[in-house]
Amino acid sequence: MSTLFSRASTASVLYDAPGPKARARYRLFGVLSLIAIAGLIWYAITMLTDNGQFDAGLWDVFQYNTIQQRILDGLISTLEAFGLAALFSLTLGALLAAGQLSDHKPVRWVCVSFVQFFRAMPLLILIVALYYAFFAKEPMWALVLGLTLYNGSVQAEIIRSGVNAVPRGQGEAAYALGMRKTQVMAGILVPQAVRSMLPTMIGQLVVTLKDTSLGFIITYHELLFVGKAIASQPMNAAGFPYIPVVLIIGPIYVAMCLLLTALARWIEARGRRGANRRTSASA
Amino acid sequence: MGFLFEDDNFALFRDGFLQTIELSALSALLALLLGTLLAAFRVSPAPVLRAFGTAWVTIFRNTPLTLLFFAVEFGLPALGVHFEHLTFATLALGGYTASFVCEVLRSGINTVPLGQAEAARSLGMTFGQTLTLVVLPQAARTVLAPMSSVFIALPRNSAIAGAFSIGELYSAQQTFSDRGYSIFSIFFWVACAYLVISATVATLFRFLESRLAVAR
Numbered sequence: 001m002s003t004l005f006s007r008a009s010t011a012s013v014l015y016d017a018p019g020p021k022a023r024a025r026y027r028l029f030g031v032l033s034l035i036a037i038a039g040l041i042w043y044a045i046t047m048l049t050d051n052g053q054f055d056a057g058l059w060d061v062f063q064y065n066t067i068q069q070r071i072l073d074g075l076i077s078t079l080e081a082f083g084l085a086a087l088f089s090l091t092l093g094a095l096l097a098a099g100q101l102s103d104h105k106p107v108r109w110v111c112v113s114f115v116q117f118f119r120a121m122p123l124l125i126l127i128v129a130l131y132y133a134f135f136a137k138e139p140m141w142a143l144v145l146g147l148t149l150y151n152g153s154v155q156a157e158i159i160r161s162g163v164n165a166v167p168r169g170q171g172e173a174a175y176a177l178g179m180r181k182t183q184v185m186a187g188i189l190v191p192q193a194v195r196s197m198l199p200t201m202i203g204q205l206v207v208t209l210k211d212t213s214l215g216f217i218i219t220y221h222e223l224l225f226v227g228k229a230i231a232s233q234p235m236n237a238a239g240f241p242y243i244p245v246v247l248i249i250g251p252i253y254v255a256m257c258l259l260l261t262a263l264a265r266w267i268e269a270r271g272r273r274g275a276n277r278r279t280s281a282s283a
Numbered sequence: 284m285g286f287l288f289e290d291d292n293f294a295l296f297r298d299g300f301l302q303t304i305e306l307s308a309l310s311a312l313l314a315l316l317l318g319t320l321l322a323a324f325r326v327s328p329a330p331v332l333r334a335f336g337t338a339w340v341t342i343f344r345n346t347p348l349t350l351l352f353f354a355v356e357f358g359l360p361a362l363g364v365h366f367e368h369l370t371f372a373t374l375a376l377g378g379y380t381a382s383f384v385c386e387v388l389r390s391g392i393n394t395v396p397l398g399q400a401e402a403a404r405s406l407g408m409t410f411g412q413t414l415t416l417v418v419l420p421q422a423a424r425t426v427l428a429p430m431s432s433v434f435i436a437l438p439r440n441s442a443i444a445g446a447f448s449i450g451e452l453y454s455a456q457q458t459f460s461d462r463g464y465s466i467f468s469i470f471f472w473v474a475c476a477y478l479v480i481s482a483t484v485a486t487l488f489r490f491l492e493s494r495l496a497v498a499r
Contacts, residue, residue, distance in 0.1 A: 014392075014400050014418060015328045015410045026328050033331045051362050120435075120481045121474055122442035124453060129470040132460055206345070213347035217446045224350055231357065242357040250346055250354070257345035 048243065058241040062248065067230060074226030075252065081140055081212045081222060085147035086205050092148055093155025094190075100160050103181065111156075118153040124214050126150065131218040139220035143212065151208045158200050162193030195271060202264035206257050213253070223249055286464045287472055299445075299455030300476050306372055306451060307438040307480070313377030314437070318384025323414055325389055336385065343382035348443055351375045356447045372444040376437065383433045390429070391422030424495045431488035438480045452476055 018026055048054060061067055099111030118126070127146035135142035166189050174184040194201075216224040231245040287293055324336035343351070355375040359366070366374075395418050403413040423430075445453025452473055459469045 014326055014413055016404060018328070030329045030331050033329050033335075037331060037335055047362050053361065117474075117478075120439075120478050122439040122453070122477055124442040124446065125456060125470070125473055125477070128453070128456065129466055133466045133470075210345070210347040213349040214443070216349055216353075217443075224347070224353065228353065239361065240357075242361045246350070246354045246358050250342075250350060253347055253350060254342060254345040258341070261345075 052239075053243045058239075058244050061230065061233075061241060062244070070226050070230065071223070071248070074221060074223040077140075077220065078209075078212050078215075078222040081143050081147070081215060081220065082209045084144045085151065085208050085212070088144065088148040089151035089155055089208060090201070092152030093159055096152060096156035097159035097163065098185070100156060101163060101185070115153040115156050118149045119157070121150070123147070123150045123211055124217065127214055127218060139215060139218045142218055143215040143220050143222075146214075147208055147211055151204060151211075154204050154207075155201060158197050158204060159190070159193055162197035162200075163189045165196065166192045198271070199264040199268045202260060202267065206260045206264075209256060209260060210253065223252065286459070286468060292459070292462075295458060296452075296455050296472065296476075299450060299452040302369075302449060302451040303438060303441055303476075304480065306369060306376065306441050306444055306449065309369070309373045310376035310380060310441065311434055311437055313373055314380035314384050314433075317377065317381035319388060319419070321381060321385035322388035322392065323419075325385065326392055326414070328410060340382045340385055343379055344386070346379075348375070348379050348440055349446075351379055352443055352447045368444075368448045372441075372447065372449050376441055376444065379440070380433060380437050383436075384430070387426050387429045387433060388419070388422055391426035392418055394425050395421050427488060427492045427496060431485060431492075434488070435481050435484050438484070439477065442477075 016022070052058070096111050096115055099107050100115065102108045102111070123146055126149060127142050130146050131139055131142035135145075163185075170188055170192070171184055174188045179187070212222055213224045215222045216228065219225065227245040227249045231240050231242045233240075287296060321336045321339055324332040325340070327333060352372070352375045355371045356368070359371065399417055399421065400413055403417040408416065441451065442453040445451045445455075445457070456469055456473050460466055
């Protein structure tokens with residue numbers, strides 16, 4: 001029976017390995033969807049051209065050294081805020097995770113409510129409140145502090161769930177050897193948690209990087225703010241270069257985020273390889 | 284703290300609250316429809332559609348939401364497209380969230396046992412029928428937990444719309460601070476409003492989970 005019904009491994013759960021008829025149908029379908037998507041792209045390009053968005057006049061501005069320098073400065077400001085926020089949020093996350101796992105009820109209670117509150121709060125509202133209350137002169141610190149409070153809380157949850165995911169026997173064995181709680185945490189549980197959660201933590205850093213663009217709203221001179229400033233100067237009769245700015249700045253953000261994601265994938269692959277090596281050695 | 288109950292402050296706050304809910308609900312609807320469609324594209328037998336889905340998810344997940352609002356609010360009018368601000372905001376927020384919905388659903392599709400789809404195929408169902416009648420309903424039920432984080436994040440993200448001419452809670456916060464009220468009491472009330480919204484969404488999803496979750 002089983003040999004009668006078993007098939008060659010299929011390309012997907014959802015559809016059979018196609019036979020000649022299905023292949024022809026897929027080909028037709030593929031061509032149709034290609035035409036539809038090409039049509040969409042063609043429509044978009046026609047619209048852009050009809051509205052003069054590809055006129056040289058709108059793009060000339062990016063040839064000036066001063067404009068290139070401003071975009072570069074914006075990029076550096078973005079990376080500066082991101083670097084500080086990444087450093088601080090990982091530190092805060094580690095502290096809050098330790099607090100959430102504390103044996104002392106008041107400490108645990110404070111840390112848990114801190115994390116829950118800042119995770120539920122819209123980051124923009126938080127940053128704007130910090131900006132008006134304390135940092136009206138230094139928007140960067142409002143941005144960095146807001147990013148730290150929000151992302152630190154998320155990182156704390158990631159680390160905490162990582163620690164809880166370490167098999168219970170590990171901690172019990174360490175306690176049985178006479179280690180104190182701090183030693184068990186720092187020596188046994190946290191290193192394993194960080195190892196397993198590193199891809200997720202880097203994923204959260206991608207979110208942190210994207211959220212630096214909120215600095216735009218509180219007049220921090222990051223990449224998007226610089227873009228808006230460039231786009232707000234009318235070039236010629238064609239008007240404002242909003243779309244060229246989006247077409248230049250968008251890919252920069254996407255590239256930065258993809259780089260971070262690639263790093264997470266690489267670490268994950270390395271971690272898996274390491275784990276395999278360890279199993280084979282112990283076997 | 285009492286400033287909320289003076290003058291017409293409460294009306295402004297209430298309108299902002301309702302606008303946040305309206306924008307969130309519209310964007311959630313768009314994100315759900317578009318996200319499901321994109322997930323179907325990403326598992327479909329047509330390579331072109333798969334590539335389209337992948338491209339959409341890669342671009343929208345890695346672009347800051349602020350930049351998307353910027354592109355929609357300033358870019359589309361430059362192309363001669365003029366909608367209301369609410370429509371623009373829904374497009375940006377819904378399109379952004381759709382990429383997350385798509386990824387969550389796709390991970391759910393991977394959890395549906397192979398036998399289910401095989402059984403559906405052996406009954407003679409087409410790809411569309413297998414997906415919409417057998418696989419997607421089960422996938423949706425298994426991913427309720429990650430889906431709830433996506434939809435709890437959505438109203439929080441909607442705050443950015445306030446910076447682009449939508450009269451929701453963020454702009455209420457701006458107006459109040461322009462009127463000179465203490466930033467701490469404003470923050471307190473706005474924070475409360477968002478906590479109510481996210482608690483409501485969380486409760487709704489917990490209810491759905493208790494009703495629909497599949498034990499597997």
